[in-house]
Amino acid sequence: MNEPAIYGLMAEFDSADEIVAAARRTHAAGYRKIDAYSPYPVEELWEAIGFHHNRVALVVLIGGIIGCMTGYGLQYWVANIAYPTNIGGRPFHSWPSFMIVTFELTILFSVLSAVFGMLALNGLPLPYHPVFNVERFSRVTEDKFFLVVFSSDEKYNETETRAFLQSLGPKSIEEVPS
């Protein structure tokens, strides 16, 4: 493995205000391979690290369209081709009766693509991740906020980046071993 031994530098903050300000300055300073971690969703935070568009909605739209076509197509095929049955003299292609299953499958496929699409885009499940090597990081699911500059960033330089993070006034700075 020729991965660097250091995954990045992690700065800890106490409040959402502090980390959003810090993330904005880090992004403004030209760091791009950065990530921020918080105990609850903070909309300003992902904007601050330059993450403006997630593609979840597109995935759900595609899933929904596929579900809709599957639902209607299935019923059309069953009622007209595979197993045509005369029910009270109704036409084989009795589309008003097919609306409900079409609707339900649209919802079902959209929901499945929302959940599994979100997980896949997030790269979850993921059994190992370097940030968990930092002991204090376990507070991220309670009350602390963390900002990480990855060592893969072009501007990353151990001394300079550490000095820069120090200037943001964090509670502590730690190396993240990979």
Next chain:
Amino acid sequence: MTQLLEEVETGRKRAPVIEPGHSFSTVTAKISDVVLKRPLSIGWLAGVMFCFGFVNLLLLAVGYLFIKGTGIWGITIPIGWGFAIVNFVWWIGIGHAGTLISAILMLLRQTWRNSINRFAEAMTLFAVACAGLFPLIHTGRPWVAYWMFPYPNTMGVWPQFRSPLIWDVFAVSTYATTSLLFWFVGLIPDLATLRDRATNIWVKRAYGALAMGWRGSARHWSRYETAYLLLAGLATPLVLSVHTVVSFDFAVGIVPGWHTTIFPPYFVAGAIYSGFAMVLMLAIPIRSIYGLKDFITERHLENSAKVMLATGLIVGYGYAMEAFMGWYGGNRYDAFLLWNRLHGPYATWYYSLLICNIFIPQVLWIRKFRTQPVLLFLVSTVVLVGMWLERFIIVVVSLHRDFLNSSWGMYYPTKWDWFTYTGTLGLFLFCMFFFMRILPSISIFEMRTLLPESKVKAE
């Protein structure tokens, strides 16, 4: 701000959504300690064992049913539906409040929902599980129930998609899947919290596996929030469609008392009505036993009671319209149905229904009944009984005397009907007991967002 204005206008102070003095740490600790630190109590064990008795009763009833067939129930012709369908509709209706709280109230930005959505969703799941059991065992041959799904088979037979019963299969299975996923997605960040707080290595690993490596990354949160919002947006029309489809099981048939266009909205309102009653019946003991009164405040009780009052009035309108159309519609069979409800052999049941669902819940107009937990608990019980009676009236009274009086009959539930019904009640509570001790019953990360320090101040 709006709350402040309202307080100034009305001159009385409303209970807060979350009691003051909490921080991220105390919210996290208070909710997760119920799962991780609280010792096993005698009360919990006794409750579990009591419910486990009923679970065994259910197993016995279903086991005997599999040996003997549906003849052990009270169903006959003309009343082929009986308890199985009454209980199916009742249970699935209860489930609806969970989705309403988690999805519709989220879209409406009612943040007070954050402290009750988790266990309301769990309630939905268990209620849907109990509901699903009934049509399954009512088919008589549940081991071939998968024939209802479209799959390529050697018989060359396919489902009949013009039938409301097939619509029901799709609606209920989509609803169960969506409820499960919605609930699980909401749990992921809290499972990570439990993972990080657990001290026992095996407990830590179990929650860790379920949390799937959640680390609270801002990018993840961004996608998570979009997905969660979309799920809420998808679950909202879904929940309305599910009880609508359930009502189609009746309304598409030509039986007097079933064949009406008011059924879909009236069923949905009734579902939410009974569901909120169940939410209150669970929330009231949970908040006092597990010391969660800071998070499930009087405000939550009062708001839920108001929803109950509103949906109860819609249900009352439904009854009034049914009676009005029976009288005004000029159809002799509908007119007879009305007469039969008021004076027939099941008249006592109908009057009990009116008392439970329409008259007694009017006490909720009085503020004391909305905020006093014991009184509210009693009203909720009455509503649940009333909504069960409503389904009984709809299923049995409509079927037992229809067009030809030579084919009239009576329905008497047998002990096996009652065993199955009380058995599902036991199963439901059994699952709730375990849920309370295994998973955080209040959404921790959403509670964090309710704290004032969670907001980022504008630059």
